[in-house]
Structure formats: structure tokens, C-alpha cells
Amino acid sequence: MTTGTVFLIGAGPGDPGLITVRGKSILQTADVIVYDRLAHPSLLQCARDDAEMIFVGKSSAHHAMLQPDINKVLVERALAGKQVARLKGGDPFVFGRGGEEAEFCRANNVQFVVVPGVTSAIAAPAYAGIPVTHRDAASSFAVITGHERDDKGEAGTRAAGVAEGRRNWANIANAADTLIFLMGVEALDDITARLQEHGRSPQTPVALVQWGTWPSQRVVTGTLATIVSLVKAAAITPPAVCVVGDVVNLREKLQWWDDGDVRPLFGKRILVTRAREQASSLADTLRLEGADPVVFPTIKIAPPVDITALANAVANVGKYRWIIFTSVNAVKPFAAELAANRLDARALASCKVAAIGPATADKLMQCLGIRADFVPTNAVAECLVDEWHDSDLGGSYILLPRAADARDVIPDRLKQMGAIVDVVSAYNTVAPESETDQVRDLLLGNKLDVLTFTASSTVHNFVAALQLTTNAELMKSVASPTIAAIGPVTAQTLREYGMNPNIVAPTHTIPGLIQALQEFFGTNHP
């Protein structure tokens, strides 16, 4: 058996978009993923379904797994032939004890690969609007541990924290223009006192950046003289980066991430009820806006119970004058059925194709290389039939591959125009087993700012998954977050359940929904 490799991967500082391309691609294929608490949970979702996930989470208060045990897990799995991804917060070789893990691999003849990451030492200040160097303010920076010792002599490790133990504060205080302390919250009074003792002015600007790059980022600024009491008052706890130096003043000009004016969705916890297959585009965009999406897939796209109608339609696809796609979800099964018949897009040469909205049109291009002939201005069935311009339908065949339980607006109107409409079920929306308990607790604890609904089916399934209609307390708590619907049909479904949408997106697309949210929180709720 060949021995596996240990990949020491930097997860970046938190924002899941800040992992490297290589780091992510290794996560997608690894047999085993060993991770701790500073890695963003959404990074783990790209893992293989059958990957073994091992949490070794550390916080400065307690260790879920001691370092020698972590080392052993890595090496044992690799010796058993597994590809092991060791996902570490920030950069693996910046106070992450990645060096020790690599040494242990080497000692046991296990190959390792280092995938550097974006360290919080630089990224947390950056997200606070503080560049660690600047031509006018600092030409050097130093990264320093705030812990006297990194660990208090865990059994089996080397003499604990030798490098951290012998600290020469005169050197540290003058090591660079900008001083960056990691793991420094608990020792902040000591750090600020020693820096002043060794020549740094009490007026030197200082910032603490807690949970840097996360939607929960908090920043406190002051001076060496004042920061300790300010940090206490703000109850800043780890993880936080402490930045000392004139560059801290630049935040006044450069604040960008945790800024409610620029980013009205910053810090908002937003429930996303789309199918898991579709949730990531909405969740990713919300994250770019500083929001904290909670993905609660209330629908799951499943194959239709009976594929015969779709198979027959595809086998005779040339007879259709139009094929109408009313959802991205119909495109893939349709393409798969074409492929199963050893056909491709050329079989549709004589057909025209309509897409309900831009996302469906994109999917058609992506899966089949087909440009839609018709996309209505608004992505709703009513708009599609109102803007329908091909009046010459008498006796023409039209194919409508769609969800098993969709509305009949489109087929009814087209039949009135004389068309023969074949409605075939291409997919099913079913309720997935999902994070119901977590969402129920968030709702009851008033911890959700916004609920988003992107289709009537997400409303029905949300109500069903939480058993809302039979739980008065829960039903009451649903009223406190802002409720956002992608369009009027979804809004109407919400009202039927007694939920009043505060936002109905004027443009019924995901970007339209996000824009409506931004306008709502930007103008209505400063």
C-alpha cells in the first residue's frame, strides 16, 4: 500500500473566499479532513460526502485534542494510505504549530505538502481598513505572539514554547513600525505596559480586531494608554489581532468591511431557504456583502418519480415548436435525457427555446450551448405568457419540462392560443432532512435578522419542515425577522400562511433580491 500525504493547508482568516485555489481543490478530494475552530464551516461543505471529518478545535481556554494526538492522527491516517487535509486557520506556519506537524510527518517518513494561507495577522487589520505598511506611516511590521508561552507543557511536547518564553521587550517594542500581536487579548495590559516602558509613546494608536474578516468582526481603537479599558468595556474576547502603530489611524479613512453605510447587510444573519444545489450562489453573494447566511435547504431537487414522459418527449424532441424552461432545475435532467438518447443540442435545431429568467438562460448556455430565443422581462409565469409574441401556435407542439407540482398558468394560456402542450415532469422538489433544530433554535432565540424565500415551494417546505402551523410560539417568532420574497407569487404564498413579507423584490432574480435587501436596510433602517 502506498502511504498518503499530509497537506498542511491555510484556511485563511475566516471569510471562506480567502482560502487559496489549491487549498480548496485539495479539500474537495481529501479522504480525511482535520480542522479546528478558526476554519469557516462552509469550507467543509466542499468535502467529499464520504470524507472523514475530524474536529480538533482549539480555543485558548481549552484544547479539544492535544497537539501530540493531532500529530498522531495525521500520521496514522497517512500511513493507512489516506490523503489527509490538515486545515488550519490563517497560515499554517504562523503560530499554527504547522511546523511541528511537518516535523512529526518527516520523522515518520510521511510526505507533506504546505499550502500557505492568508494570515489573520495581515488580513484582520486589512478588513478593519488598516494597511500594515503605508508610505506615510510605516515601512515595516512585525508579527508577535501575545502569549508568554504557547502551551503550558502538554505531556509529550518539547519544552513548552521555548521561543515565546524568552522575550526581550526592548527588542519587541522597537522591532518594527507596526507591531501585530496574535493571541494577545488576555495579556493586553502587560503588552501595552511593556511597550510604553520600552519607549513607545502612550499616544501610539492601537486597534483590536476581533473575528477579523467574519460578519461578526468588531474593531476597537484607542491608544497604548487607553486601549485596555476600551477593550474591557467592549468585552472583546479571542480571537483578536492587536495592531500597534500609526497605521491604525488610516481606519478612519479606509474602513470598508464593517461599515453599515457601504455595506448595509454587514453582520445580518440571513436565512437562505433554497435547495442546497442552488443555495451557494445566494449565500456567496450575501457573504461578499458582509452578511452571515444560514443555509436551510427546505427543498431538495430529486429525479421525477416517473421518467417515461420526459424520455418520450426527448426522443421526439424535433416535433416541438417551442421548449419552455421555467427553472434552472429542469435544464440538467433534460440535458441528461438527451445524452442518454445519444443526442445533443443539434436535435433541437428546429425548436425555439424559452427561459423563465436569466439564470435559466445561463444554465441553458452552460449545459447545452443554447441561447434562449425568449426570456421575459420578469421571471414569473404571468409575465412569460403576457409577453409571449409567437401568436401563430395553432396545432403546434410545445414542451414544458418542469417540476411535478408546478402551477398551470403557462400551459393554460398556451392551450387557449391553440397549442398542444406537453407538460412533463423533469424533477421533483422534496423536503430534505436538514438542520431543522438549528433553525428552530435561531428563530426562538431571535437570532435571525432576515428570512428569504425564492419560490413558493421554499415557503411550503419551510412551514412543513418547522411544523409552523402547529407551533404557536414558533409562529410568533417568525414574525420578528424581516421577511423577503423574490416576487409577488412567493409573497402571496407567504401571506396565505400568515407571514407578511416586508420586502418583495421588484426584479425577481437573486441579484434583484439582494438589491432589494440592500435598499431596505440602507434606507429604511440606518
Ligand code: SAH
Ligand atoms: N495561523 C493563524 C494564527 C493562529 S494563532 C494565522 O495565520 O492567522 C490564533 C490567533 O490568531 C488568535 O488568537 C488570534 O490572535 C488570531 N486570529 C486568527 N483568526 C483571526 C481572526 N479571524 N480575527 C482576529 N484574529 C484572528
